[in-house]
Amino acid sequence: MSSTFYPLHVAEVRRETDEAVSVLFDVPQDLASKFKFKPGQHLTIRQNIDNNEVRRNYSVCVSPHENALRIAIKQIPQGAFSTWANTVLTAGSTLDVMPPHGSFTWNFEASAKRxxxxxxxxxxxxxxxxxxxxxxxxxxxxxxxxxxxxxxxxxxxxxxxxxxxxxxxxxxxxxxxxxxxxxxxxxxxxxxxxxxxxxxxxxxxxxxxxxxxxxxxxxxxxxxxxxxxxxxxxxxxxxxxxxRFTTDTLSPKQLDAARDLQKQAAGKTVQVSLEGRKRSFVFDADKGSILENVGALGLPAPYACKAGVCATCRAKVISGKVEMKANYGLSEEEVEQGYVLTCQAVPMSDDVELDYDA
Ligand code: FES
Known part of the structure; x- marks a missing residue:
């Protein structure tokens, strides 16, 4: 999955209901292959609002055969990005967008009868x-x-x-x-x-x-x-x-279990590969997760929700043992293949190697 943001022109902001707009992007020819998507996938948008960088994930609401890239954004109370998109965003603007990803998708087959x-x-x-x-x-x-x-x-x-x-x-x-x-x-x-x-x-x-x-x-x-x-x-x-777009609040028992995991992970060595580069660090439990540790090194690891939902922060475990505090965003198949959500992941052994590019 590409962790790079690309500036995309907004071709249209269309009002869908009193509380929701859809946004059509202009995808230039040279980015067309990067922005190809499967039905049901979502993309991450990065925007500066009132001097704060906000990142949000929105699902694509069109089918690949429509040859368009359109998402829909419902305004939620106190939602910084959704309010901005519903009230300020207009056609002609440019947004930083990460290529679509996600496992909530399906391969339809012409001969199937389901x-x-x-x-x-x-x-x-x-x-x-x-x-x-x-x-x-x-x-x-x-x-x-x-x-x-x-x-x-x-x-x-x-x-x-x-x-x-x-x-x-x-x-x-x-x-x-x-x-x-x-x-x-x-x-x-x-x-x-x-x-x-x-x-x-x-x-x-x-x-x-x-x-x-x-x-x-x-x-x-x-x-x-x-x-x-x-x-x-x-x-x-x-x-x-x-x-899932959101999660339930963790129970006190789940919070205790998450803190315990963090403590056990303290001091373990982790190596990450990101955009072809490798970097090692010693896990700092106070930062909370592997993603936060990677971010502290100044590496541009991808993320959006930081709550275990969107799977933007996904990486593959190449070696070692890693535990997640929560997982709402990965399918069982992805977990079996060795993927983890780095915003929820902590190292459990000293030889952990993770690949964001896998
Ligand atoms: S950033 Fe959304 S699941 Fe990790």
């Missing part, structure tokens, strides 16, 4: 829409059901586009909207996608035993509710893919 169920909540629709549009275009024999929760009808992002997909792919695609603050005639669609609602959905709309893949993205409580209901209903874990 059933997909996509749960989205609020701005969690962005990677889901990217996957949905790609799947509909690339897997014509497959079935897609979108279950999309929002507060009210005026906060539904991409409402018209989704309705257009429903008309275009009439035999392959069904969408159901769930609204928290508005009451419609059918009780099932009133209220949030909590455990009870998910259970009702599984009883009336979706037979989980017939579904090949569930994709989930939205607010934490919604994702937990859907994921827990699916696993309680014996859906195998490898049939469920989850993309």
């Amino acid at each position: 059933r997909y169920v996509l749960f989205a909540g609020g701005s969690g629709i962005t990677p889901i829409l990217s996957l949905l549009k790609t799947g509909l275009a690339e897997e014509p024999e497959s079935q897609f059901i979108l279950l999309y929760g929002n507060r009210g009808s005026n906060s539904i992002m991409f409402l018209e586009e989704i309705a257009g997909l429903k008309n275009r792919y009439i035999g392959n695609f069904q969408v159901y909207h769930f609204l928290e603050d508005e009451e419609g005639e059918v009780d099932l669609f009133n209220g949030r996608l909590d455990k009870e609602k998910t259970l009702s959905v599984l009883e009336s709309i979706v037979d989980p035993s017939e579904v090949d893949k569930f994709f989930i993205c939205g607010p934490g409580p919604m994702m937990n509710a859907v994921e827990e209901t699916l696993t309680a209903g014996n859906v195998p874990k490898n049939h469920i893919m989850v993309e």
